[in-house]
Amino acid sequence: MxxxxxxxxxxxxxxxxxxxxxxxxxxxxxxxxxxxxxxxxxxxxxxxxxxxxxxxxxxxxxIPAQLEGVRGEAKIGATLHKRIDLRRWQAFIRNAKRLKEGDRIAFPSEVFAMAERRHNDGSFTLAFEGDEPVETLLERAGRMPLPPYIAGKRPTDERDKSxxxxxxxxxxxxxxxxxxxxxxxxxxxxxxxxxxxxxxxxxxxxxxxxxxxxxxxxxxxxxxxxxxxxxxxxxxxxxxxxxxxxxxxxxxxxxxxxxxxxxxxxxxxxxxxxxxxxxxxxxxxxxxxxxxxxxxxxxxxxxxxxxxxxxxxxxxxxxxxxxxxxxxxxxxxxxxxxxxxx
Structure with missing residues (x-):
């Protein structure tokens, strides 16, 4: 159709x-x-x-599933979209051309993840480091994932959390x-x-x-x-x-x-x-x-x-x-x- x-x-x-x-x-x-x-x-x-x-x-x-981080000098944006297991999520990546399998991404508040695998659609599997639940890490480092037709018009703020x-x-x-x-x-x-x-x-x-x-x-x-x-x-x-x-x-x-x-x-x-x-x-x-x-x-x-x-x-x-x-x-x-x- x-x-x-x-x-x-x-x-x-x-x-x-x-x-x-x-x-x-x-x-x-x-x-x-x-x-x-x-x-x-x-x-x-x-x-x-x-x-x-x-x-x-x-x-x-x-969950606050949008993350802004760096890989070396490159700025990397990640939007988690599907849990794979307790420590791994599939994520859409902004500036993905600057990221390859095995790279380590540093997010705010001492949150780190490895770009474990690139998928055919350009997304990556991210494996988060440490023992804390990923949801706890996201509460520290992430922000609410507003839809692109809202996020493109204004920034996320505290009101969006509720x-x-x-x-x-x-x-x-x-x-x-x-x-x-x-x-x-x-x-x-x-x-x-x-x-x-x-x-x-x-x-x-x-x-x-x-x-x-x-x-x-x-x-x-x-x-x-x-x-x-x-x-x-x-x-x-x-x-x-x-x-x-x-x-x-x-x-x-x-x-x-x-x-x-x-x-x-x-x-x-x-x-x-x-x-x-x-x-x-x-x-x-x-x-x-x-x-x-x-x-x-x-x-x-x-x-x-x-x-x-x-x-x-x-x-x-x-x-x-x-x-x-x-x-x-x-x-x-x-x-x-x-x-x-x-």
Whole structure:
């Protein structure tokens, strides 16, 4: 399928550089298959859900995975994007031409790593020195890995340490936030509880590959980066029981959706899951595990815009995005939200 079919014009001023406050004051565009689009706010979410509906959140926690260091006189930037083991991470490297296998990189606060292996995509495996957990080293030497469309407009600051974490963040390992859940507040969770909406969590450690542009002209030629995720047996059983009872399972974010679909078998049953997924969802895909999606507004020609087009239809999503742009919705990680109910 041609990638340019998923293009659209997005004014630069629509890119949100900060979240709104309170978080649930963000706008939300509600869309089903063919009814009029509704402009509401995230705090109105409970009124679109029924008692027994299930919202599925990603409880991954963003780690300060961006590092600035030196190899000799050369400045080296590293963005960790996938854990390999306790001391080794795969990382995208800035100024990679100045780095070769076996080089030692010095980061701030006495943090050191060896460039152990160069991968075919230009990334490296970095092996961190010492006995402290890598996460401890990153808290000392790293900074929050804001998306390039925000980091290119302003520097990271102290606010981002809280702004770029969801209320559900628990399991260390993500280098990008599951941004659909950034909109949730304690007040909104109480309102959902009062409505009888059920909450479940899973873990998908979002990688920096989520921001990589699709460089191929055809979707068949694009390779997704793998990300690690887990759904435990009890959670899978409750989700299956909810659907059997006629309740909807609505993924909060494309990360939750992708893991649920990775875990679902050919009989539409969600199985326990622990491992990597590189699922790439494009129009023509048959959804097996979810009945709706809450998600932010994504980049033109991105894998995530392809995913929502698979869920709702490409023409429908072009109309949704056209209205969002016309109505001054804020796009991307710190932007506004949509509720998609196919």
């Amino acid at each position: 041609r990638v340019d079919l998923f293009d659209f014009e997005l004014p630069q001023e629509r890119i949100a550089l900060r979240p709104v406050s309170p978080r649930d004051a963000a706008k939300m565009l509600v869309a089903d298959k063919d009814s009029d689009l509704l402009d509401v706010h995230v705090r109105d979410l409970p009124s679109f859900l029924n008692r027994g509906d299930v919202l599925v959140f990603n409880d991954t926690r963003v 702004d770029y974490q969801t209320i559900f963040a628990k399991e260390d390992g993500a280098v990008a936030a599951p941004t659909a859940a950034l909109h949730f507040t304690d007040a909104l969770l109480r309102a959902l509880d009062d409505r009888g909406v059920v909450r479940e969590t899973l873990t998908l450690h979002v990688g920096a590959g989520t921001f990589l542009p699709v460089k191929a002209d055809d979707t068949d030629d694009h390779a997704m980066h793998a990300e690690w995720g887990r759904i435990d047996a009890d959670t899978a059983a409750r989700l299956n029981a909810a659907r059997v009872a006629g309740n909807r399972v609505i993924a909060v974010g494309t990360t939750s959706l992708r893991l649920l679909e990775s875990a679902a078998d050919e009989h539409d049953v969600i199985q326990p899951f622990a491992g990597d997924t590189s699922i790439f969802i494009t129009p023509g895909y048959r959804f097996k595990a979810i009945d709706g999606l809450m998600t932010n507004f994504h980049l033109p020609k991105s894998t995530l815009f392809m995913l929502v087009s698979a869920l709702m239809g490409r023409d429908r999503m072009q109309a949704v995005y056209a209205q969002a742009i016309e109505s001054n919705y804020r796009f991307y990680s710190y932007g506004d939200s949509s509720l998609l109910l196919p």
